[in-house]
Amino acid sequence: MDNKNSRRRVLLALSLAVAGLCAGGSAMAQAKLEKSKVTIAVGGKNLFYYLPLTIAERLGYFKDEGLDVQIVDFAGGAKALQAVVGGSADVVSGAYEHTLALQAKGQQYQEFVLQGRAPQIVLVVSNKTMPNYKSIADLRGKKIGVTAPGSSTNIMVNFVLAKAGLKPSDVSFIGVGASAGAVAAMRSGQIDAMANLDPVISMLTQKDEVKIASDTRTLKETQAVFGGNMPAGCLYASTAFIQQNPNTTQAMANAMVRALKWLQKAGPSDIVKTVPESYLLGDRALYLAAWEKVREAISPDGTMPADGPRTALNTLQQFDAEIRGKNIKLDTTYTNAFVQKANARYK
Structure with missing residues (x-):
């Protein structure tokens, strides 16, 4: 009888410990989101340039983070940018250099996860x-x-x-x-x-x-x-949005880093099975051949390269009078903080 009671007590203690670990683990994994419904504007979602966004959406990575993400597709990145500036979207999936052009106009926007380390253009x-x-x-x-x-x-x-x-x-x-x-x-x-x-x-x-x-x-x-590493597609938002919604921003970065890591290991059949049929433009073989040409351009971990922001600024200064001569504070146009946490979580 004593042995039975002893075993019961041990089993009860173990079950309580496991329950506690699970509860603690989920609390650590998911801080409370300030905003669970997020609208992301993108310009040309079917392009490989934005493939990590599609992967995060199609594989349910945003949902896993507690996010209800609506992706609105526009004809180009400039149109997607207008949606965020105008208030009809929260975040842009677009080119990093737009954050520089916005700062030149007195608007503060920040990149928080990189999708592409080459423009693919x-x-x-x-x-x-x-x-x-x-x-x-x-x-x-x-x-x-x-x-x-x-x-x-x-x-x-x-x-x-x-x-x-x-x-x-x-x-x-x-x-x-x-x-x-x-x-x-x-x-x-x-x-x-x-x-x-x-x-x-x-x-x-x-x-x-x-x-x-x-x-x-x-x-x-x-x-x-470009004379250096040129950052390409990324998720960026107003600095105010990021400061007011750090957990929501972290959740988006987590989902995107998972997608980037999935793409590093994905085979051709994995890609074709995951993207919408319309992306293939009626030619599956061509789509996969094109993917092999741009695969290297996808960021492996979402991190902004050290020389990327300066390369982007030098590029814009060659032809954009609005940026030439302006004091652009590059360190405020991007952050690797969210990506670092995401990479610590998703190996």
Whole structure:
């Protein structure tokens, strides 16, 4: 009888200890969210540039963090930015350099998890309307397609033009989006050149419809174009939002870091099974071939590279009069604090 009672007491003590650990673990894992419903604005969600966002959404990583995330897709990053500035979205999944342009206008925004460590943007020239293209200088007076005016694709072209001695006003920019519409605009001859991303670019290069003028899909190519590591897609929000919602911001960073780590290990079939069918643009093999070209550009852990912010600022200063000469405080435009905690949690 004593032995039975002793065993019961031990079992009860063990069960209470386990329950306590579980409760304590969940409390440690999930601090109370200041805001559980979050709207994220993105410009061209189907692009590989934003693939980590789609993975976090499709695999339920946001939900695992207690978040109810609504993702609103726009034609380009500039439009997504307008949504946050206008108050219809909380966070942008967009290009880091927008935080610099905003600070130049007196608005404080901050990046808190990096999706891409290379822009993946490719400038291509039409073989149909410019069969004799030789150099960037030949683009003077031409129509160039970008995802949306003012977006990261537009910024990349401006920089490449500046290196060749051309100003943005020397060409005409036309917003063509980031999917089938962009392909159609090039094929129909509406534009002479285009800055866009995969899988759009691969759809045009596979049939030799365009020639590549400048490419930033790999780290080596990116460093050759920009002179250093150029941070690309990220999640950013107003500094006020981040300060008022640190636990919510941490939850988003956690979900994104999980997605980035999943992508490091994912095979082709994993990708195809996870993304919406519409992302494949009707050609699964092409989509996977394009993925292999940009895979290196995805951040492995969400961390901003040390030289990234300075490279982005130097790029904008080449052609943007609003930023040139302004005292931009780079250390306030990004933070690795949330990513560091996320990486400690998700190995």
